[in-house]
Amino acid sequence: MIILCPYDRVEAALKKFEPDRVITIMDTVGSANFAGIPPERHLKIGYTMAEAARTQKCAPHCDTVRIRQMIDFAAGNDWSKPLLVHCRLGLSRSPAAALIIQCALSPDIPEVRFAEDMRTLSRDVEPSFMMLAQADDLLQRDGRMLDALDAMGESSGASVGEILRIPYLPAKAT
Template sequence: MSRTIIVAPLARAGEMAARYHCRHMLSLMANGHDFAKPGIVESHHTLRMNDIAFAGTGKLVGPGAQHVSELMEFARRWAFDGPLLVHCWLGVSRSPAAALLVALALLPGLSDAALAGRLRSAAPFATPNRRLIALGDEALGREGRLIEAVAEIGRGAECATGLPFVLDLS
């Protein structure tokens, strides 16, 4: 049983899937941002949303409760069956937020602060999407603990794109 979540920008998703033998992949991409699923991936789910911190307007789709619900369902189907690859366009905001939510959905006893600290150590550039974190906090009954933990680690370092990183939940 692997308790490993690999987070990557889209440009490195195929490489990370191959390197870590990821058969499961969660994609958080805006409408119209199409991509090829790596051949090794057997179980894949795409959540279509923009990286914004509000509900959205016009063509912009903000993270919503339905996205969080689908994310939780995918997490339960994965349930640590090999490494999970989570990616978004840059690997900085949506995918780090999703990785935290997947971890807490499957391991509800984890400390929000300790998990956010692990994220910051693994990815100094990560700035988890605030709306996705807030919706996940509510859906998981964290009572504000996840929101507070992510606020505590603060905004990540400036970067043009994120680098792949491993969130080890062992």
């Protein structure tokens, strides 16, 4: 399972779901420390809202290092326990991360299926175009991740997300 939430609900999600690992994706990640989560089980990725919101297609030389770190870290999750992914609002960066992780760790499942499943679970999420463009480039998906994003349609326009549980187990670790 992948748990998504905004920063202000991380402590509640940690208590309720007891994840194996945590991924923090925020502008400033230095202060994101949580009791009971040792550093080796907490990946902190600095990714600003401005970076996540760009709408141009990703150039071939775009930075995919952070995307690869996220995939590799998630691949090491003990999937008998959830993976918790959060960003500031729980609407853009963490949902994009969840889609990226699902696509990377289950390469034989169509990208659009994960996007449609996420939209069924939440009308609020609006995964980051730029993160998905970078992942599409890294994973050589030929635009299918961006097509999946388009298939999700418009979000509700919520200003902050809720705790979202995505029932997911990887088909294959990369």
